[in-house]
Amino acid sequence: MARVALVTGGTRGIGEAISRGLKEAGFTVAATYGGNDEAANKFKEETGIHVFKWDVGDFDACKAGIAKVEADLGPVDVLVNNAGITRDGTLHRMTPENWRAVISTNLDSLFNMTRNVIEGMRDRNYGRIISISSINGQKGQFGQANYSAAKAGVFGFTKAVAQESAAKGITVNAIAPGYIGTEMVRAVPEEVLNTKILPLIPVGRLGEPEEIARCVVFLAGEDAGFITGATLTANGGQYMA
Template identity: 50%
Template sequence: MNPDLRSKTALVTGGTGAIGRAVCAALAEAGASVVAVCLPSDLEAADALLAQWRDAGLPITVRAFDVSDADQAASALARLAADAGPIDIVVNCAGITRDAPLRRMTAQQWQQVLGVNLDSLFNVTQPLIDGMCQRGWGRVVNISSVNGQKGQFGQTNYAASKAGVHGFTMALAQEVARKGVTVNTVAPGYIDSPMIDAVPEAIRADILKGIPAGRYGHPADIAAAVAFLCSDAASYITGAQLPVNGGMYMSA
């Protein structure tokens, strides 16, 4: 069943990253009008993406603001509401890494990762959730990580932030379930992207050995899961964490 999101407007943070751009395309292909959020410093690179999306006939626009800055996010979302109308779908996809063993991790590395990966969920979702509840329909999908489930050496900041993502999901899901709004988490495994390309080759080989599916995931694998959770077919799923990791980590 293909999701039908015609008449819906979606906001995707981290919308020009490897996973974010695939999510934007999947939601647009399902009929949604999509707003991809990127940092102001990424606008030049976003222009090339916009041209590709335009050539493909996909209704995707770009807005630039820092999702880790509460005031900046609130102002940008207010302007967006005035220009584009209500937001029906939020996909919190923005994420960064600043890896280091805890004994050598700086406070700045900790705060940067928590700010983008976790604080942004509040900064972006809180201004929009009441409108979804009032309209009686909404979807929030938060992107976590397999390393938020199992931990990873050198990633206390990243693993803590991504574990927190699903805690946010479960709590908010309970608050809005009776209002026709679902809140879910997608937890990707290792995805073929610039992030994994930056890992030394020997470590990448070890990672691949631990994936039963025998390959890294594709951004489209994550996008398909997000599109499903945004559809009416998933209206009875809320507070869930959907692992998309090729069997790398399995839990009861």
């Protein structure tokens, strides 16, 4: 029987590529989304992947949503914490609302989601928890104190939970992408992309969402059982941690 993989923010961008990649690798995939019903329904029609809507920043919503996923598909063996938002602005202009929104979706969600699958994984002596951080959680980024703080928090969470879970057959890892050619990044003016972004990337190009998906598929598989508490950096050499 195929293992169940749950991907938050799994219907668009990097999350969509991850969901597709896991399905191609033989997993039964559930993808969550927060608000774009049109995009989620289109994704479901194109892929046949199950979609579920809830706010990953809400603990009770995560608890109910995961219970629904497990009732429909079976126990969650692989959790990919991918959901994320940005609310950019320099700190002296940042509102408390924009700070809290980013911390809630990008960091609180790790607790909300992982807490609601970890007991089942421990009972079954198996699990894969993979969280998507960012290059900006490693190096910081102008105008992103909220985002950088949240994504840096992913690393500490990953290392702590990896230590707690290793003896129970659960691996816990992070992936830190650099600039990836999602719809959002490709909307950047070409001049800015060519003069401000690409020159910083030694390989000379943007990454592709599918390249991050392949990292997830590897860490989710049986061959990665000896890797835990690690961060897989995928940024084309832009920042070498």
